[in-house]
Amino acid sequence: MASKQPARRLIVAAVRSRRATRTMLACAHRLVATLALLLGCTSLSATGQIKLPDFGDSSATVVNQGREREIGEAFMRELRASVVLVDDPLVTQYVQQLGRRLTSAFAANDQTFDFFVVDSKAINAFAAPGGFVGLNSGLILAAESESELASVLAHEIAHVTQRHIARGIEFSGRTTPLAIAGLLAALIVGTQNAEAGRAAAAAVQGVQAQSRLDFSRSFEQEADRVGINMLDQAGFDPQGMADFFDKLQTAARYYRSPPEFLSTHPVTTARIAEARGRAQQLGYRQHANSLDFHLVKARLRVHPGEDNRALLAYFDEQERIGHGAQQAGARYGRALVQLRMGKLAEAERTLEKLRGEHPDSLALVVEVARARLRAGKSREAISGLDDAFILAPQDRMVASALSEALLDAGQPQRALQVLDEHDRSNHLDAAMLKLKAQALDNLGRKAESQLALAEHFYALGQLNEAISQLRMAARRPNTSFYDASRIEARLEQFEREHAERSKQR
Numbered sequence: 001m002a003s004k005q006p007a008r009r010l011i012v013a014a015v016r017s018r019r020a021t022r023t024m025l026a027c028a029h030r031l032v033a034t035l036a037l038l039l040g041c042t043s044l045s046a047t048g049q050i051k052l053p054d055f056g057d058s059s060a061t062v063v064n065q066g067r068e069r070e071i072g073e074a075f076m077r078e079l080r081a082s083v084v085l086v087d088d089p090l091v092t093q094y095v096q097q098l099g100r101r102l103t104s105a106f107a108a109n110d111q112t113f114d115f116f117v118v119d120s121k122a123i124n125a126f127a128a129p130g131g132f133v134g135l136n137s138g139l140i141l142a143a144e145s146e147s148e149l150a151s152v153l154a155h156e157i158a159h160v161t162q163r164h165i166a167r168g169i170e171f172s173g174r175t176t177p178l179a180i181a182g183l184l185a186a187l188i189v190g191t192q193n194a195e196a197g198r199a200a201a202a203a204v205q206g207v208q209a210q211s212r213l214d215f216s217r218s219f220e221q222e223a224d225r226v227g228i229n230m231l232d233q234a235g236f237d238p239q240g241m242a243d244f245f246d247k248l249q250t251a252a253r254y255y256r257s258p259p260e261f262l263s264t265h266p267v268t269t270a271r272i273a274e275a276r277g278r279a280q281q282l283g284y285r286q287h288a289n290s291l292d293f294h295l296v297k298a299r300l301r302v303h304p305g306e307d308n309r310a311l312l313a314y315f316d317e318q319e320r321i322g323h324g325a326q327q328a329g330a331r332y333g334r335a336l337v338q339l340r341m342g343k344l345a346e347a348e349r350t351l352e353k354l355r356g357e358h359p360d361s362l363a364l365v366v367e368v369a370r371a372r373l374r375a376g377k378s379r380e381a382i383s384g385l386d387d388a389f390i391l392a393p394q395d396r397m398v399a400s401a402l403s404e405a406l407l408d409a410g411q412p413q414r415a416l417q418v419l420d421e422h423d424r425s426n427h428l429d430a431a432m433l434k435l436k437a438q439a440l441d442n443l444g445r446k447a448e449s450q451l452a453l454a455e456h457f458y459a460l461g462q463l464n465e466a467i468s469q470l471r472m473a474a475r476r477p478n479t480s481f482y483d484a485s486r487i488e489a490r491l492e493q494f495e496r497e498h499a500e501r502s503k504q505r
Helices: 007-016 020-025 029-038 065-080 089-105 137-142 146-161 164-172 177-190 194-205 210-233 240-252 269-282 291-301 308-321 325-340 344-357 362-374 378-391 396-408 412-425 430-442 446-459 463-474 481-504
Strands: 040-044 114-118 123-128 132-136
Touching: 065 123, 065 132, 089 114, 089 137, 089 146, 089 210, 089 291, 089 362, 089 396, 114 137, 123 137, 123 146, 132 137, 132 146, 137 146, 137 291, 146 164, 146 210, 146 240, 164 210, 210 240, 210 269, 240 269, 291 308, 291 325, 291 362, 308 325, 325 344, 325 362, 344 362, 362 378, 362 396, 378 396, 396 412, 396 430, 412 430, 430 446, 446 463, 446 481, 463 481
Parallel strands: 114 132
Antiparallel strands: 040 123, 123 132
16 A cells, blocks of 8 residues: 555656556555645646646545645655755745735735745646645746736645645545655656656546546636636736636647546636636736846746757847846846856846846845856955845845855854844745854854754755754764753654654655
């Protein structure tokens, strides 16, 4: 039974092995049913079929948010072990701010949300239990407007706020949260891999999918309706959802042989018409794309695997046909390519000019500083970042860049001060915890460094590595009573959590 296997094994099999079909088919059908019910996806797969979420039946029991969160956190641990998440501060901060803008406008304050980006070209988005909402980088690149991108987030947020995901957990009554989470992650990984996608599809087809079709459509209609209202309340163009659905439907015509599972809930012409009709009832609203929208798209497009010449040609064309923020995004993208090619002076000139034209953009302040660091101008780079940090100590992108620059300049004490000040207004993420560990290590505070590194691993869902760091820290001599107490307390907590997870497996 799949519920007795380590969830990660399911994912590894799905991603790396041609035996993925047998692995998934061997899983208990009720788990796969739960998986299909819990997962909300808006995707254009490698084969081109568009699919939206499939959720459960009217008898489903709505579970409490605590259990949803437990499943969601387990899901994120398995997902991190299987796919690459984008950790670029500009990208992650932008998506988190976009998500918060939507949830704040909708007054969804009783639900915790975590927004993140998967490094994948596939056009895909999904919501998992507990308010975890993911976007693929390919979807961000496919969105031609900020309202289109926001519409996808709004749709997935609506599945969470309307408790659609929770209703599906009724099917998991005889399974553990870890088993559900592992299969959730396996199917999402399958959207990045055709073989794994076919495996999940074959398993789901045998679990009375048709009997849930009407309820699935009902949930989709509700998510569309709530999402469109959310767009309007947050100040976006409510037509963004219909525009994006229409774009995906048009793009799908250029692909062949979609898997049957992905055709269960296609984006139909009728659905697009319904979304457009609802938006028209709210009235026309023009929303100008933000500068950050275009900067994020440019940053994602300059992917390590892309050809520099092709990228330069693309950005040249975008600058020629664009205007305003779109043109600025193209110039920013060209500067990123120039930095990658070692053309530091050209890149710095371009970025300096952009910063002068957009003095309020912290993203451009950070990028100018990075260019200066590459050119060996660390004093100028740190000075610019210092000024930005004074104005916005809560900004994760600025705090990360400044602390990293200070560490590179041999100033670990100042780097630690920056991180501690930022931590007072906005908790440290996994990347910043690693910077804190480095600063403490450079200062010779080894036990504290290992504690920070343990928190870094824990934030990434790597509990074993976190425990290992704490055990090493606990064995260090000459540790203060205060630090030893903190280490012991966290070690007890992590070991207790590890034991509970082992029982659930």
